Amino acid sequence: MNERMKTGITGLDEMLGGGFLPETANLVEGAPGTGKSTLGMQFIANGILHYNQPGLILTFEEFPQQYYRDAEAFGWPFRDLEKADKLRVIMTSPEVSQADLEHVGGRIESLVREIGARRILVDSLSHFERVASSPIELRTAVFGFVNALKREGLTTLLTRESAALIGEGDLGEEDVAFLMDSFVMLRYVEIDSAVRKAVLVLKVRGSDHAKDIRQFEITTTGIEVRSKFEGREGILSGSPHRMAESFVEAFVRR
């Protein structure tokens, strides 16, 4: 069996059946503020600090300084890790990175070799929509991109913003999620007039994984996945209700 690429995130590796499979593309989707980039940074930071696996961050959105500041707040010394040649934060655009990966000896390939990178965070996949004029073109572009990263021997974590702030988003037939080896969803849920966060592993290709929906929190040291939502259903709708209520609704109030 393949050695897993652990995220090092309490609770998440267990949900994934031990971690991500090596040299795979893994999508983390969620609404703004759910913790997608934090999860990605933690995957990279833990890879370097705990598993000796250098990493790259490919950003289409934030300047590297933003990552340094955010990471610092969680105790991940990104600036020092760059100086130690364990990390590279690359700010670029989807069209340039896509073209770069199609050529031997490109910038990304050189950086992978330079630091011996094993992991990469792509933040975020949503920006690829800018370079594609249709869902089919987008799917082709993303397919080529993730395959090129696999060719470099990288285990990739890609983030994607979901349109729905609360509740489920729609996946069309051409959705790029189908190209991914695993799919993790982060969601806001409203329980007792408070907003909480939920995580669900929707798929891990070729491996068993947890099927339940669990609560998670962003603490001062990063993301921690906690227990599952007991006695509630309709979590993904964003407004879960107690099972007893739904039972009554379904069978008694008819």
Place this chain on the structure above:
Amino acid sequence: MSNAGSDLAARLMGDMDPELLDFLKTKVNSFIKWDLVRFFYENPNSTDTAENVARYVGRDASAIEAELGELVGTGVLERHRVGDLTVYSLASDTNMRKLVDQFILACDDRQFRVKAIYHIIRGMR
């Protein structure tokens, strides 16, 4: 320029590190170039097109294209072809990177900044 003006310029530049003075005179001789050098200092692994770099630094692409070209000419940046795209990145030369670091760090000092601004304005006349 009057004698008084020349004297002031000489006094302002006199105590500047000769290497940085040369960097200012021959490489970063406009505010756009200054912005571009700062951008690549802060994003040393960035490789991107002129259009995207313009967007990042909040300038017009037509305004920065020639400046990027001049920075390539003086060895501060490198220009590559990636497929159909022309992209720019910080020079890989260690000495040039050190000089860029030195310049940006020197800009933390208000006195240095004032002198550098004075020099650029003087050069624009």
